[in-house]
Amino acid sequence: MPVDSAVKLRQLPSRTQAVNTFTWSLKEANVAAHLQALVTEIEADPEWCVVITENGEPEWCAAGYNAPFTIPFMRTNEVMVTVKRRNGYQAQERARH
Secondary structure, eight states: OOSSTTOOOOOOOOOEEEEEEEOSOOOHHHHHHHHHHHHHHHHTOSSEEEOBOTTSSBOEEEEEOSOTTSOGGGOOEEEEEEEEEOTTHHHHHHHHO
């Protein structure tokens, strides 16, 4: 249990996410660049597509895993985008086999 009352735990529904791991900072510009690169890569994939929220944006989050004193090029960060199979993809695959 969290010792800080501002920290809340919540259970998220099961989902599939595509992940881009990167180093250096979690500053907004760096996260935005890695998010855009991941979304672009997913959009080019014939099997997967990005899940879009009600406000028209990709469903995503970012995470940083190191202490603030970690040397920037050794930090591990991730940007995660929720994905789903494209409509009809499973049916197309079954028809080929």
